[in-house]
Amino acid sequence: MTTRFGAFDAALALPALVFALAFFLVPMGVLAVVGGSGEDGLGAYLTVITNPRHMRVMLATLLLSALVTLATLAVSTTVGLFLSRNAFPGRAVLVSVLTLPLAFPGVVVGFLVIILGGRQGVINTLSVSLGAGRMVFAYSMTGLFLGYLYFSIPRVLLTVMAGIEKLDRATVEAARSLGASPLQILRDVTLPALKPALIASGAVAFATAMGAFGTAFTLATDIDVLPMLIYTEFTLRANFATAAALSIVLGLVTWAVLAVARSLAGTTVAAAG
Secondary structure, three states, rough: OOOOOOOOHHHHHHHHHHHHHHHHHHHHHHHHHHHOOOOOOOHHHHHHHHHHHHHHHHHHHHHHHHHHHHHHHHHHHHHHHHHHHOOOOOHHHHHHHHHHHHHOOOOHHHHHHHHHOOOOOOOHHHHHHOOOOOOOOOOOHHHHHHHHHHHHHHHHHHHHHHHHHOOOHHHHHHHHHHHOOHHHHHHHHHHHHHHHHHHHHHHHHHHHHOOHHHHHHOOOOOOOOOHHHHHHHHHHHHHHHHHHHHHHHHHHHHHHHHHHHHHHHOHHHHHOO
């Protein structure tokens, strides 16, 4: 079956074409040219492998993003199952509170982490007052992990809850009538049915953690992740070629993760935007 591409369809496609050219193809093309314009030429794209510091930062960023993704999936799936299965007074308020971080930029999330675990933070103040010594973690990978976890949970939670709403209740009831325990139902029925939603939302969490800058910038004392490295190369060292090359590498890694997730989970990964 063939479809005719008429004037109306062209009009519908025009905004997408303009957006793709103005905000993706042209900027990425210029960025790619700048990345190869330095002393190392196209070798700048290999600095992630050949430069020990760049390699270390890339591995740290990948590890942090993977840990954030796993923790986010675990927390969001548990909370999502509870909220979807139970109706109680204040449920709507609780959902609103859990999704509130969607309204916060990364800088605000960084400040919240500092309030919690900074030098004058709540936990450090309480720890010192109890005689347990200083407990400061906001300016480390631990603080960044908590910040990324904070703004990743709402995105995954909403996707998981939407997936749970689409579950076939008859299948769950059939498993229960056959004597399956709640744990068996979760393992053999619920989680397999939620697999597309979990893959899609996990890819979003990973991609967000890979490229997030605001929180890292706010907490950047002892933090070395790829977005901060790009910022340092660009602003402090005026090394535009390296910054551009690292940006392209970061974009390719994130795109690859989203592409793999899309092939495994279907079009639900489009929610990554």
